[in-house]
Every structure is written in structure tokens, then in C-alpha cells.
Amino acid sequence: MKRYIKKFFDNEILSYLFFGVATTVVSVxxxxxxxxxxxxxxxATALGNxxxxxxxxxxxxTIVFKQKRENWFGRLIKFSGARFFTFLLDMALTFIFVTKFPHIIGQFVGNDINIINTIEIGFAQVTIVVLNYLFSKLFVFKNK
Structure with a gap:
């Protein structure tokens, strides 16, 4: 069993997806x-992000891209910068679909603001997970 777990986490994409789900659970x-x-x-959107x-x-x-401990602060800055873009996207989607025009989604769910917020969160998270992987892989965690 231990071997299968290690093999799972040695696969970058599977490991990223696992921790992506965990991150989504923490954030959402x-x-x-x-x-x-x-x-x-x-x-709520800002603090969750x-x-x-x-x-x-x-x-x-430490786990997905297996970086060495040195230069971690530089990676944190790059990572935060890349995530800032998706943070702004998330804020914009929240503003558009929950704050400004809730009726776009609300017309399908009886204008219940909690359901509108939940639907918008789901849509935003799928988009953000894909973009975050691309940014992390291409710009932040580059193994030399």
C-alpha cells in the first residue's frame, strides 16, 4: 500500500490534482x-483565496514539484503573483455573477443568493485550477 501511495504522489499531475482538490476544499x-x-x-472571496x-x-x-528548500521565498513571490491573476479573475466573477448581476444565475435557482454563490464558486474553481497548474508548471516551479 505504501508503494502505491508513493507512486501516486510521484506522479506530478495526480499529485497536483490531489492537492488541487485539497486546496479547493480549504479555499472554498x-x-x-x-x-x-x-x-x-x-x-469571503478574498480571505478564501x-x-x-x-x-x-x-x-x-514541497510535495508536487519537489523543490529544494533554497530560494523558496522567490518562488513564493512568483507563485503569489501568478495566483494574484486568478484571484482577480475570481473576484471579477464573484462581482459579476453574485454582486452585480445575480439574476443571471438566480433565474434558474429561485434567486437564492446562497445557491447563486455556490454555483459561481464551482464555475470559478474549475477555471482557476486549470490556469493555476499552467502558471505553476510554466513560470514558478521550473526544475533546472
């Missing part, structure tokens, strides 16, 4: 809890 979980407590969708970015960096740096 944080976001939904904050939204539930505050009903502030942009604050920050939590997800930090979790993703440490798992991607």
Missing part, C-alpha cells in the same frame, strides 16, 4: 464559512 470551505457568517461575498494560496504554495513547493 474558508470562503463559504466567512460568507455564511458575514454575508460579505467579496470579503489568501488561505488557498498559502496552502497551495506549501504543498506544491
Amino acid at each position: 470551505g474558508t470562503r463559504m464559512i466567512i460568507f455564511y457568517l458575514t454575508q460579505q461575498e467579496l470579503t 489568501i488561505t488557498g494560496i498559502l496552502f497551495a504554495f506549501f504543498t506544491n513547493d
Whole structure:
């Protein structure tokens, strides 16, 4: 069993997907809890993203892309910069589909803001996971 687990995590794409799901759970979980407590969708989106970015960096740096400990701060800066783009995309999607025009999704779900927010989160996360892998692979975690 230990051999299969090691083999799984030695596969970069499978490992990335596993920790991508874990990052999504951390990010979305944080976001939904904050939204539930505050009903502030942009604050919830921002804090969920920050939590997800930090979790993703440490798992991607050490486990997925197996980087050496040196220069980790430089990678954190690059990683944060790349994630900042997808953060802005996430904020824009939240603003458009939840804050400004909730009726676009709402017309299909009885205008329930919690369901609208959840649907938008799902759509945004799929887009963001793909973009984040590409940015990480091509610009941040380059093995020399």
C-alpha cells in the first residue's frame, strides 16, 4: 500500500490534482464559512483565496514539484503573483455573477443568493485550477 501511495504522489499531475482538490476544499470551505457568517461575498472571496494560496504554495513547493528548500521565498513571490491573476479573475466573477448581476444565475435557482454563490464558486474553481497548474508548471516551479 505504501508503494502505491508513493507512486501516486510521484506522479506530478495526480499529485497536483490531489492537492488541487485539497486546496479547493480549504479555499472554498474558508470562503463559504466567512460568507455564511458575514454575508460579505467579496470579503469571503478574498480571505478564501489568501488561505488557498498559502496552502497551495506549501504543498506544491514541497510535495508536487519537489523543490529544494533554497530560494523558496522567490518562488513564493512568483507563485503569489501568478495566483494574484486568478484571484482577480475570481473576484471579477464573484462581482459579476453574485454582486452585480445575480439574476443571471438566480433565474434558474429561485434567486437564492446562497445557491447563486455556490454555483459561481464551482464555475470559478474549475477555471482557476486549470490556469493555476499552467502558471505553476510554466513560470514558478521550473526544475533546472
